Amino acid sequence: xxxxxxxxxxxxxxxxxxxxxxxxxxxxxxxxxxxxxxxxxxxxxxxxxxxxxxxxxxxxxxxxxxxxxxxxxxxxxxxxxxxxxxxxxxxxxxxxxxxxxxxxxxxxxxxxxxxxxxxxxxxxxxxxxxxxxxxxxxxxxxxxxxxxxxxxxxxxxxxxxxxxxxxxxxxxxxxxxxxxxxxxxxxxxxxxxxxxxxxxxxxxxxxxxxxxxxxxxx
Amino acid sequence: xxxxxxxxxxxxxxxxxxxxxxxxxxxxxxxxxxxxxxxxxxxxxxxxxxxxxxxxxxxxxxxxxxxxxxxxxxxxxxxxxxxxxxxxxxxxxxxxxxxxxxxxxxxxxxxxxxxxxxxxxxxxxxxxxxxxxxxxxxxxxxxxxxxxxxxxxxxxxxxxxxxxxxxxxxxxxxxxxxxxxxxxxxxxxxxxxxxxxxxxxxxxxxxxxxxxxxxxxxxxxxxxxxxxxxxxxxxxxxxxxxxxxxxxxxxxxxxxxxxxxxxxxxxxxxxxxxxxxxxxxxxxxxxxxxxxxxxxxxxxxxxxxxxxxxxxxxxxxxxxxxxxxxxxxxxxxxxxxxxxxxxxxxxxxxxxxxxxxxxxxxxxxxxxxxxxxxxxxxxxxxxxxxxxxxxxxxxxxxxxxxxxxxxxxxxxxxxxxxxxxxxxxxxxxxxxxxxxxxxxxxxxxxxxxxxxxxxxxxx
Numbered sequence: 202x203x204x205x206x207x208x209x210x211x212x213x214x215x216x217x218x219x220x221x222x223x224x225x226x227x228x229x230x231x232x233x234x235x236x237x238x239x240x241x242x243x244x245x246x247x248x249x250x251x252x253x254x255x256x257x258x259x260x261x262x263x264x265x266x267x268x269x270x271x272x273x274x275x276x277x278x279x280x281x282x283x284x285x286x287x288x289x290x291x292x293x294x295x296x297x298x299x300x301x302x303x304x305x306x307x308x309x310x311x312x313x314x315x316x317x318x319x320x321x322x323x324x325x326x327x328x329x330x331x332x333x334x335x336x337x338x339x340x341x342x343x344x345x346x347x348x349x350x351x352x353x354x355x356x357x358x359x360x361x362x363x364x365x366x367x368x369x370x371x372x373x374x375x376x377x378x379x380x381x382x383x384x385x386x387x388x389x390x391x392x393x394x395x396x397x398x399x400x401x402x403x404x405x406x407x408x409x410x411x412x413x414x415x416x417x418x419x
Numbered sequence: 420x421x422x423x424x425x426x427x428x429x430x431x432x433x434x435x436x437x438x439x440x441x442x443x444x445x446x447x448x449x450x451x452x453x454x455x456x457x458x459x460x461x462x463x464x465x466x467x468x469x470x471x472x473x474x475x476x477x478x479x480x481x482x483x484x485x486x487x488x489x490x491x492x493x494x495x496x497x498x499x500x501x502x503x504x505x506x507x508x509x510x511x512x513x514x515x516x517x518x519x520x521x522x523x524x525x526x527x528x529x530x531x532x533x534x535x536x537x538x539x540x541x542x543x544x545x546x547x548x549x550x551x552x553x554x555x556x557x558x559x560x561x562x563x564x565x566x567x568x569x570x571x572x573x574x575x576x577x578x579x580x581x582x583x584x585x586x587x588x589x590x591x592x593x594x595x596x597x598x599x600x601x602x603x604x605x606x607x608x609x610x611x612x613x614x615x616x617x618x619x620x621x622x623x624x625x626x627x628x629x630x631x632x633x634x635x636x637x638x639x640x641x642x643x644x645x646x647x648x649x650x651x652x653x654x655x656x657x658x659x660x661x662x663x664x665x666x667x668x669x670x671x672x673x674x675x676x677x678x679x680x681x682x683x684x685x686x687x688x689x690x691x692x693x694x695x696x697x698x699x700x701x702x703x704x705x706x707x708x709x710x711x712x713x714x715x716x717x718x719x720x721x722x723x724x725x726x727x728x729x730x731x732x733x734x735x736x737x738x739x740x741x742x743x744x745x746x747x748x749x750x751x752x753x754x755x756x757x758x759x760x761x762x763x764x765x766x767x768x769x770x771x772x773x774x775x776x777x778x779x780x781x782x783x784x785x786x787x788x789x790x791x792x793x794x795x796x797x798x799x800x801x802x803x804x805x806x807x808x809x810x811x812x813x814x815x816x817x818x819x820x821x822x823x824x825x826x827x828x829x830x831x832x833x834x835x836x837x838x839x840x841x842x843x844x845x846x847x848x849x850x851x852x853x854x855x856x857x858x859x860x861x862x863x864x865x866x867x868x869x870x871x872x873x874x875x876x877x878x
Contacts, residue, residue: 205608205617211626229564236567363569 242359248318250353251304260349260385267341267348267383274341278330282317285309320354321345327362328419337406338376341383343368349385362417369412373399376408430715430785432525434707436865446858447603447610449703453851456702461847467840474833475550483553485830488810492825495810497551500835502659502805503687504544505585506680507798509652510688511537512592515599516648519641524867525716527860528709531603532699533692534596535855539845540688541589543838548581550834577661584658588651595644601627601637603854656684663808669750670812673738679731686724686771687801689717693794695846697787699855708861711785718784721797725775732772746817759824760811763803770800 235241259265268274273281285308292302308315321344323329334344341348346357358364368375376399381387389395402408436442478485488495511533518526526533549555561582563572572579605627608620627633660680663671673679696717700709739751756764774796777783784790810825849855 205614205621214622214625233565359567361567361569363567366569 237359237361239359242361243356244359245355245357247353247355248320250318251316253301253353256348256351256354274331275335276332278328278332280331282314285315321356321358321360323360327417329417335382336379337372337408338379338382338402339368339372340375340377340381340387342385342387343375347385365417366412369416370410372408372410373403376402376406378402379406428712429781430710430712431868432710432712433528433861433865433868434710436707436861439862442862442865443606443610443858446708446856446861447607447854449850450607450852450854451612451616454702457847457851461844461851464840464843464847467837468844470833471837471841474830474837475546477830478550478834479555483551485828487826487828487831489823491816491821491823492810492813494551494813495806495825496827496831496835497547499802499805499809500838501544501547501551502680502809503802504540504547504838505588505659506656506684506801506805507688507691508537508540508544508588508592509656509681509684510692511535511540512588512595512648512652513685513688514692515595516645517652519645520649524864525712527857527864528705529692529696529713529856530860531596531599531855531857532696533688534592534599535846535849535853536688536692536695537592538589538596539842539849540691541585541592542845543842545585545589546838547834548585577658577665580658581662584651584655588655591644591648591651595641595648598637598641598644599857599860600854601625602629602859603857605629606858607854652685653681656681668812668816669739669744669746670755670808672747673735675731675734675738679728679735682724682727682731683801683804686721686728687798689721689724690794690797690801693717693721693790694798697791697794699850701787705856708856714787714790715781715784718778718790721793722775722778725771725797729772732768750812750815754815755807755811758811758815760807760814764807764811767800767803767807770796771804774800 239245259270260267270283270287271280272283273279285305288305289309292305304315307313335341344358345354348354373396374394377384377387377389389398391398437445483497486495486497488497514526514533515530515537519530549558552558552561560566561572561579563574563579574580601624604620604624608617608624611617611620657677657680660676664673664676666672693714696709696713700706736751739747742748755761774793777789777793814824815822
């Protein structure tokens with residue numbers, strides 16, 4: 202009986218088996234690592250806004266409080282973006298044609314808001330509320346990073362569920378007094394690990410660990 | 420060559436078999452060419468498999484709202500079909516692993532068929548819970564893996580264990596089946612006409628030569644797999660049953676469920692095995708390989724399981740009455756027998772409790788027609804049992820104002836019928852291309868019978 206396979210067949214067969222086993226392990230591992238990377242989460246992705254609004258000028262330079270522009274942040278679920286009227290109160294000389302202010306001028310003329318592009322966004326099936334965080338001493342910085350140093354706002358946190366849940370399970374270390382929620386570059390008076398202050402704030406604001414599914418999925 | 424006569428064993432475990440060479444030729448023969456009936460059957464069952472796929476596609480695209488179930492009957496055909504199919508699988512493992520460990524040599528002629536039945540039943544079974552997820556592409560959420568959600572599945576629930584049990588069961592069954600196939604695939608490689616066939620069988624035979632050392636390792640591995648598979652016969656359906664009994668629902672919330680479901684599973688599987696073995700035996704003239712001993716033994720097992728199942732039915736009812744709980748009593752003693760699905764309950768009881776008692780008669784145990792019809796009746800009866808438990812219990816729960824009847828839609832029916840179609844389709848493909856009787860084991864059995872060593876342990 203003539204041979205039905207050539208000499209290399211056994212090697213090829215073994216290599217295939219090993220490769221299959223390796224793939225079975227490798228593919229899920231790579232996938233699990235990939236979804237954790239900033240690229241997969243869309244962190245630090247550059248988003249070009251219609252007007253090159255710069256938080257550095259307005260927050261650091263002019264010392265405008267976040268709440269002046271994001272006025273919903275203490276009272277409602279969404280922080281909200283400022284109306285064109287707010288910009289125009291300072292920027293009165295918009296009429297240079299072709300300037301970066303052009304969309305503002307158009308907005309004033311047509312009455313339609315400036316089409317800002319969203320940077321930080323959760324899926325629709327997640328319920329998020331700014332007011333509870335801001336009123337319980339969680340600073341903007343904890344979730345949005347150093348806005349005062351951002352020429353363009355980027356997504357600063359992974360926004361995975363574990364990111365939310367990790368803080369909810371143990372919120373104490375991130376808390377700050379209410380006066381400091383919008384402060385950028387906040388350092389607790391007792392240094393980075395001010396455990397006493399954390400305990401005081403937990404009590405003062407009556408903070409619980411909210412890790413029930415229905416907290417965020419309603 | 421027939422076994423020495425034995426007063427307790429009227430039928431030999433193998434009949435008059437030819438020598439090894441002819442045995443290989445006879446048993447592998449059907450793999451080389453299709454019989455006349457094969458193509459039409461293959462095409463018809465393929466059409467039903469297509470119906471299955473269409474129904475699945477429709478379910479996935481439109482969502483499971485196209486099924487008839489809705490609150491309060493949140494589980495209906497989907498879960499019924501799942502439990503039914505996975506139960507059927509159990510008989511295969513029972514025969515191939517359990518009986519191997521118990522040194523029941525007669526299993527040799529039918530274990531391949533039974534294992535194939537297990538695999539194809541599991542293919543069907545695992546589809547139903549996946550479809551029931553609604554968004555099957557997220558099936559991996561069921562698996563405990565380090566997710567970006569920072570939470571794990573609830574290990575106190577039986578559902579993650581269900582996934583683990585079924586996945587383990589499928590893997591072990593497949594590997595066990597394949598391991599058993601290797602010597603036969605090698606025989607097919609050597610006996611096949613044409614180079615192309617020999618190549619294909621050769622790839623799957625993994626270079627098996629039949630050397631003594633290979634056999635030695637093979638035997639050990641086979642036994643180890645049997646050891647792994649045997650507890651699965653018990654554990655898988657126990658876990659499936661816990662999906663029900665962990666709930667508070669009268670009609671589900673019962674401690675007898677695990678053994679009750681395991682017995683029912685083997686029972687339904689043996690019934691389906693009869694439906695497969697009898698035609699195969701007849702068409703391929705395997706009367707000397709699958710002898711009347713096999714039929715007799717399967718019938719006895721069915722009788723045993725049937726009695727145990729009847730006992731479970733009684734216990735279930737008794738437990739409800741004895742609990743003194745009005746809801747339990749209502750569910751088990753009023754709603755189930757006399758409620759909207761009462762007719763199904765009585766058909767189920769007749770089919771599952773009465774049918775097996777035919778097999779007290781030795782004549783009935785070897786009458787192929789009786790066996791086949793009994794197989795079909797029990798097979799259907801066991802589907803009804805799951806339906807009555809699942810949808811029946813859900814339709815009339817604590818709050819009469821929310822009582823609701825389940826009415827299946829065409830998608831429900833297509834999935835049920837289609838899954839049977841897919842099963843038949845796969846089984847026909849198996850008969851056509853895979854050695855469907857374990858040639859190596861039959862040869863060994865024949866040899867042992869000849870030497871007189873098998874009969875003592877081959878009851």
